[in-house]
Amino acid sequence: MAESDQLAERFRANHALLVAARDRLQSAVDDGTASDADTKRLATIEELLTPVKVSEQDADGNVVEVERPRQFYSVDPDGQGRAVEVLGDLRQAENVAVLVPGMGNSLDTFRGQSDRGGLIKQEAGPGTAVVVWLDYDSPHGLVEAASKDAAIEGGPRLAGFLNELDELKADDTDVTLVAHSYGTDVAAQAVMAGARPKRLVMTGSPGIAKYVDEAADFVQPPTRLYTERAPGDYVSYSEWHGPDPATFPDGIRMATADPRGDDPVSVHWHNEYYRPNSEALRNIGRVVRGALQQITTTNTSRATETKLFLGTSWGGALNGVASAASRVYDGIVALTKPSKQSAGTAAGQPAANRTNGAARGPGGRQR
Numbered sequence: 001m002a003e004s005d006q007l008a009e010r011f012r013a014n015h016a017l018l019v020a021a022r023d024r025l026q027s028a029v030d031d032g033t034a035s036d037a038d039t040k041r042l043a044t045i046e047e048l049l050t051p052v053k054v055s056e057q058d059a060d061g062n063v064v065e066v067e068r069p070r071q072f073y074s075v076d077p078d079g080q081g082r083a084v085e086v087l088g089d090l091r092q093a094e095n096v097a098v099l100v101p102g103m104g105n106s107l108d109t110f111r112g113q114s115d116r117g118g119l120i121k122q123e124a125g126p127g128t129a130v131v132v133w134l135d136y137d138s139p140h141g142l143v144e145a146a147s148k149d150a151a152i153e154g155g156p157r158l159a160g161f162l163n164e165l166d167e168l169k170a171d172d173t174d175v176t177l178v179a180h181s182y183g184t185d186v187a188a189q190a191v192m193a194g195a196r197p198k199r200l201v202m203t204g205s206p207g208i209a210k211y212v213d214e215a216a217d218f219v220q221p222p223t224r225l226y227t228e229r230a231p232g233d234y235v236s237y238s239e240w241h242g243p244d245p246a247t248f249p250d251g252i253r254m255a256t257a258d259p260r261g262d263d264p265v266s267v268h269w270h271n272e273y274y275r276p277n278s279e280a281l282r283n284i285g286r287v288v289r290g291a292l293q294q295i296t297t298t299n300t301s302r303a304t305e306t307k308l309f310l311g312t313s314w315g316g317a318l319n320g321v322a323s324a325a326s327r328v329y330d331g332i333v334a335l336t337k338p339s340k341q342s343a344g345t346a347a348g349q350p351a352a353n354r355t356n357g358a359a360r361g362p363g364g365r366q367r
Contacts, residue, residue, distance in 0.1 A: 007073075007090065007168060014072040018049050021077035044108045045077055073131070080137060081107020084161065087117050088129030090168050095124060095176065097288045098131045098165070098197070100158065102181025102204075103145045105138040116274045120178065123285030131165070133158060136186055145182055145206075146329055148241060155189020162195040174198040176288045180273065181235055182206065184245065192218050199287050203228040203273040203280070206235050207242030210330075215250045225251040226287050226295075228280055231305035232268045237315045238322035254287075255298040256280035 025042040028034035034042070051067040073084040090096065097120050101113045110132075117132040124130075136154025139145040165175060177197040179187035184205035191200065200223050212218050215225040229236045229246035236244045246253050256267040258279045265278040273280045279296060286294045302315030 010073060011069070011071045011086075014075045015049070015069050017075060018045055018072070018077060021045050022049060040108060041077065041081070044081075044110070047111060048072070048075075048083070048107075074135060075107075077107065081110070082135045082137075083107055083110050083132070084135050085110075085114055085117070085132045086129065087114070087121050087132065090129050090131075090165075091170065092127075093129035093169065093173055094127035095174050095289050096129050096131065096165065096169055097121070097124065097176045097178050098133050098158075098162065100133050100177065100179040100183035100187050101138065102179075102183040103139045103141075105134055106140075107134075110134060119274055119276060119281060120284060120288060123281050124288035125285065128288060133161060135161065139182060146240065146326075147333075148185060151182070151185035151189045154186045156193045158186055158190035159193040159195040162190065162197060174290060176201060178203075178284060178288070180204055181270065184208070185241055188212075188218055191220070191223060196220065197223055199224050199226060201226045201228070201284055201287055202245050203284075204230070204233050204235050204270050205245045206238060206240045207244060209242045211242070213243040214248045215245075226283075227251050227253050228256050228273055228283065229253070229305075230256045230267045230269060230272060230280065231300070232315075233270045234318060235270050237302055237306075237318050238326075239319060240322055240326050252295065253297055253299060254280075254283040255296040256283075257298075259296050259298070 022042065022045045025034065025038050025045065028038050029042060048070060051069055053065050054068050071086040073086055074082070075084070076082040097117075099113065099117045099120060101116075105113060113132050113134060117130040121128050121130040135157055137150050139147070139150050144150070162175065162177070169175070175197045176199040177187050177190070177195070178201040180203045184202040185208065187200060187202065188208040191197075200219060202225070205227070208218055219225050225245065225248065227246040227248070229244065236246060245251055256273065256279055257263050263279055265275050267273060267275055267278045267280045272278070274284070275281060283295050286292065302319060303313040306313045306315030306318075
């Protein structure tokens with residue numbers, strides 16, 4: 001079976017999976033056994049099953065608007081839920097962007113990420129397909145986000161998907177990995193696990209690891225790193241997981257505001273990088289479609305971005321407090337996390353086998 005036929009069959013199978021989940025939940029609602037979570041998930045699945053309108057050419061070459069089912073490469077309707085949605089035609093696309101969301105996401109919030117993927121697709125222009133990849137357990141709350149467990153678990157999974165994507169797209173199609181917030185940790189783990197996207201975009205990153213302070217520490221050719229940090233982005237200032245990628249000397253830090261000063265859409269704080277008509281989104285679109293010469297850049301500092309009065313800045317103070325708290329957190333984790341030897345003992349593994357078993361086994365979970 002050709003790859004295009006296999007992809008279409010996969011879309012149909014996941015559509016059928018959603019239909020089955022909808023029918024099961026609807027039955028629970030009808031007989032009065034559904035929980036509040038079931039009712040909410042039913043509404044989510046009904047939304048995922050709603051066809052979308054797309055523009056296509058008819059037999060006479062006219063552009064017409066038709067309805068098509070949404071295209072899910074994978075979906076898990078249970079629990080927190082996961083989904084990987086394809087926007088556009090992977091087989092025909094000249095450029096593909098893979099969007100990796102950050103913390104606080106689930107199947108019930110997936111529509112917002114799908115909309116964000118649509119904005120990237122629109123900004124990058126014709127010939128672009130976007131994959132919205134939420135196939136990891138996005139952390140919920142600051143305590144979970146402080147850990148790297150979800151990234152360590154999700155990164156290899158993302159790397160595996162990117163390898164599969166190589167078989168689905170045309171040979172000369174470039175792939176750009178676009179990650180936001182905690183998603184940048186997941187993307188970094190994927191790259192360190194062997195994924196080789198053409199370009200990697202990180203927005204609002206909390207850092208990769210304490211030892212990673214330049215792109216060359218984790219990005220291998222041909223991948224090139226592009227970053228964005230908006231004024232007031234407290235997540236980037238915290239550097240909770242490591243140095244801010246926007247400060248890496250061998251990365252390209254893109255502007256989030258038009259350097260000409262003629263920008264009606266402002267981008268501040270942590271969640272505005274994908275605002276329509278913003279320089280932040282325009283730069284992301286330029287990277288995805290390969291218009292690298294059109295990218296605008298900046299090198300503003302935390303102090304400049306958070307200047308208050310008399311030369312004071314809240315960005316530096318936040319960084320200092322967060323850095324100290326992060327060191328305390330890491331120390332507590334190191335004290336409470338069982339060693340490989342003690343973990344092997346608890347599992348009943350013979351002492352002679354513990355070292356070899358640990359070497360062969362998978363790494364720990366990480367967000």
